[in-house]
Amino acid sequence: MSAKIAPKAANTAASSVISGTAALPVEFAGLGRSFPTADGTRPVLRDVDLVVDAGEILAILGPSGCGKSTLLRIAGGLDRPTAGRVTIGDRAVASYDVRCAVGFQEPRLLPWRSVAQNVALGLPRGTARGAGRQHVERLLELVGLADFAGHRPREISGGMAQRASLARALARNPSVLLLDEPFGALDALTRLKMQDLLLDVHAAEPTTVLLVTHDVDEALQLADRIIVLGTEPDDDERGPVRPGADIRQTVVVPGTRPRDRGSAELAELRGRLLDGLGIDRHGSARGIPSTTTIPAFPY
């Protein structure tokens, strides 16, 4: 009764003023990224081969520091790979590629601009003034910040800032939407609402979404496909572990959204993903066979 983020509302919102650009596929080929260190270089990502279809929602899971943000930044042209290449559609990613919109891990709002002005920064170049303002208003309403349009970023909470940042990325209506833990700072209820919002926007304007998350359930709810990034597991027989993370696991999530959170199939998948993340459920690491029931304490 109170949740006014109705799917219909979002549909009209997303398609109303700003005409979306067509979703484009993203292809990573032999992608690697190492960072220079005091003594040589340190590989962070290696051999990432991945094709994200146009309009697909891909969730990226992986332990902290494994290179998820780095992968996303490379996809958006904010960083360059040291090996391999990335293509969006049929063109290589350009520096700060205009076909992408980025929702950063931190809100990164301009402190000297109001929330509304910050969201307006996301509008595509050449948007007419009136149409742009209307679109911003609509987006602010959708993320629950209509009352705070005139506030400065320092006058709103961290979760509100994150929602403003999400609205700014959505304002772009991009071919590829890159979201780095967009719901990380939100309470459980707001998070569910924002997840629904993302799905509604996606249903109205299918765009390719790369979504980094730490939350396995969120990935299962939102994504068509999930990849798990990580380094090789420690294995005494094969010698030292190769440095750098690659794709350890790819999971195609069955069924259509919205998915039944309690389904046995999803529970099974979640178990596999948690295993892939090296999370000890029910003592499976101690040799006790893992079950497909929902763990008592998720993660």
Add this chain to the structure above:
Amino acid sequence: MTDASHPVLSTGPAIHDGDDVRVAVNGMNTVVARGRGAGREASVTPTEPARRRLVDRRWFRIAGGAIIPVALLATWQLVSTSGAVPVSLLPSPEMVWLAAVDLAQRDLLGLYVAISTQRVFIGFAFGAFFGLAVAAIVGLSKLGDILLSPTLGAIRAVPSLAWVPLLILWFGIAEDSKVILIAIGAFFPVYTIVAAALRHVDRHLLEAGRAFGLRGLRLLGAVQLPAVIPSVISALRLALAQAWLFLVAAELIASSMGLGFLLVDSGNNGRIDRIFLAIILLAVLGKLTDALVGLFERWAVKRWA
């Protein structure tokens, strides 16, 4: 259960708690906008004006700032009437006042003040403008930094008075040489402070700006300039003080008008009352022009900070 004032997210205590907007006002943590009901303007002014502390009151600040000047004036009056110090070393306040009236009647006081202020303003305007422009080149472009900063650093190292003979030879003792000297004095604080500030603008914000399609001048206007506004203001403050300093240096050496001229001229004639007058006028004028920068600061902070 639904709160009409909040259109979208109105369930759950978690959001309620999360949405209190707290702003630290002078060290006090004040809840300025409470979640949903808060109006748009609510956060701008604290909701508890009645509890504003004494030190935040305007009249208290003005009165507090006047205590020491008034005490000084009183002590001066006492010392000079007591006769402990001869008038040739310390004229009485009345003598200084009379010197002012005398100069005013000869139409010199207004002229000296006007010409000095004009030199400061013109020199400051040029110096600050070029300071900002060169700071933008050096602070924003690596190439500009590599090309210009060593040379500028060397020029900055030249003591101000070393320019005087050269400027007089090149531009004569008319206005040009003085204004140029003042412009040099105003240029370097602005250049140094603003270039450094531009180099240290938050990388995350710059990246966000670029990611949303801002380049060149648009990026400068949207991210870099607002980010360095506090530095620009302190740079202008310092440049203005430098401008007055260089004014006196210029006028002490070669001039026939102005407060610096009044100082040398009175020194040569032993008119200590006029020396006091010139010093007091410099203090008052310096403070007044600084207050102008303060006005600009208030406007800029309201707009950007």
